[in-house]
Amino acid sequence: MNTPFSRTLLATSTLLVSATSLAAGFQVNEHSATGLGRAFAGEAVIADNASVLSRNAAAMMMFDKDAFSMGMTVVQPDVTVKNGTYNRPNGTINVGVDLNKNVTFDSASVGYDSVNLADVDGIAPTAFVPNFYYIHPVNEKFAVGVAAYSNFGTGTEFESDYAAPIFGGTTKVQSMNLGLSLAYRVNEHLSFGGGLDIIYGMGDLYRDVDGDVTINVDAPRPIPDQSMSFSGKTTAVDIQATGVGLGANIGMVYEVNDGNRFGLSYKYSPEIEATGDVSFMKQSYDAVYLPLPDIAEFSGFHMITNKTAIHYSIQWVGWSAFDSIETESATVKEYNWKNSYHYSIGATHYLNNKWTLRTGYMYDQTPVDELTSISIPDSDRQWFSAGFTYNWSSNTALDFGVTYLLGKDVEVHEVVDESLPAPSVTAITHSDAVLAAIQLSHTF
Template sequence: MNTTFSRTLLATSTLFISATSMAAGFQVNEHSATGLGRAFAGEAVIADNASVLSRNAAAMMMFDKDAISVGMTVVKPDVSVKNGTYYKPSGSLSVDTGMNYIPGSASLTSEVVSLDDVDGIAPTAVVPNFYYIHPVNEKFAVGVAAYSNFGTGTEFESDYAAPIFGGTTKVQSMNLGLSLAYRVNEHLSFGGGIDVIYGMGDLYRDVDGNVNVKMHTPLGDVDLINKGVKTTAVDIQATGVGLGANIGMVYEVNEGNRFGLSYKYSPEIEAEGDVSFMKQSYDAVYLPLPDIAEFSGFHMITDKTAIHYSIQWVGWSAFDTIETESATVKEYNWKDSYHYSIGATHYLNSKWILRTGYMYDQTPVDELTSISIPDSDRQWFSAGFTYNWSSNTAIDFGVTYLIGEDVEVHEFIEESLPAPAVTATTHANAVLAAIQLSHSF
């Protein structure tokens, strides 16, 4: 049976330390304060600090000193579910009596329940990051990074009237990377590395309904059972590790113009632990993750001002099903999506750098929508600055106001059945703020 509440099983695979996803799908873009301040426009090639490792290993060759960067992003979402209607399952069975007990009729109908509007279902989260680049010589550089590419989290109240579609999802993840870069000549550099993705998370869902068993006798009808029932449908505590990889290139036309191209391979995660689904126990769930490709450009248009841009492709069509070792739990059929961003940087003086940017963030959700992971096309409006504390030390700050769209959700367990199902309107906005400390030595 297809089960939309199992959508949040993805929490067992790709999660970040206290991270709430604020990119389309469950991708995490919050890799640095500098990137956030320009809506991650040009991120695969600007290389203003070591955080470029999160997007393109080849850019390490633009550093002539050891560089370290550490920071965090605070994500404050505003996620709401409104105008909801829950089609609560009601099952009935009629039994006729006589010399033999002959089954009569059975049916599944629905009780229509109006849902209270809810907001604040995604908690405030902190997303940390760390990067270190070491130029070995003029030809080689190595780097290590800790950040995340994926994560999500929502939490409904325990008394939410549609528990099979609400419930609790707590997610955490970490991407640990080791990279190597090589400079071919003064224009061209290549890089690549391996990524170890570690995740852990909890998921809980209840299923409820009304049950009526009626017996027809010569003396009249007798209600044998007539009550509401509620039981645990999904209860998961699992962790998983997967091995990914990335490659990239940078082409420096001259000092003020350059291009970057990168590709990240994401693995299928086997998440193991306590996996209980519809009263059946499993050892693991298997979740395919999307590959990511990015093209970026950077151009100095005056001696103090630069423009930069990025196009990012995310292969969400790989996220087609969630499976256990013996059964398909859920079909998703998401589509590939794109992010388009453009930004500008103004080098005001030796102490201050100002930046801004805009991103259009396309959702991968096609026909299967959900209230547990509200998703829509989103717009990012970003600004930030760098303060150069000294010639080797900089402090960065970035802020983004992210605006989503209303999405009309129709979520169901089985399309051919009248219940359980839910209809609602979801909306997700967010404010993101980040700070970064960078040092070269």
């Protein structure tokens, strides 16, 4: 059965993967401990270790030795859903389908029972985000590099007895970028770089639906009429799927002099086709298509004294690409997200040969426009960051960064379908997080 009711339930219940991601939407910024300590200000051009590969391949030409970095970011989210009311459906929905599979509501007799939801918190588990980078200067003109990190991902889990199960449930989505890059130096000032990214994604998604509902489908021959009823709680979605997509990136660095430089980069993100077991209301789908946003970034770095630098970034994220989720046969749901930006500024103080101190601030815009959800407690966010580097030797450094991420209250009114009064939920969501990262960097 392929009704607007079923299609929007599938979308609402499965691929709203933005619940507690660490940047706006479901973007993951956590690519290094050094970057976290400065709120990722200047990331496309600072190049203080090999993690710059995650932002700008052209910056590899600033290394005259082989370099690697590896690290881990630990994320402790604090997500709450409070003051909630759930409209639990009951009644009959009559649906018409034509030969072109266009669907209309002929009539609907749907009522609902209102349920006050208990406030919940702790629905986002602790997350661990690893990374690895290696840069090899071939000669004065060329360098190559490999990188492994994540650009997208999230995870939330409501208790099984949550009273609005179609809007709660479990969402676990992870991705990993495996990248190969090449850089070329044009002259002492200008370098270019680019590469390919293999993006692997996996998801484990589960939702229940409850109520007392009968759905009748009136279809022309040879399509048979169908009817489905459920009472109480039944499994709405049970998905385990994986997918691979091919992305790309390009970048440039302009070095004015030793203390002043600019970086510009662009990442192309593919649409991921996730295949596996996709079960929804006794129906099966072969694949779900998730469009990912392109990302552009401009960064600057300036030494203002012989020991202190300021740096900044403006990042554009093309979230308008995330307009809908589709299966192989139908549009699942419209999202109509908007493009968003984040703005960050930071400072680095080179205290002595052993210690480097850094700090930063970021204002991160949400891409969510009019369609809010308790599964997307997403808002404009502020990042307050600090960190340091301890140089064990002239070749080896230990980096540490910490960030407090502060969100806003969001008033949510979420429905499964605009034509139906239920299921629906109203609530206030809020999302904060504490992030800490450690990293080992070495040149040889």
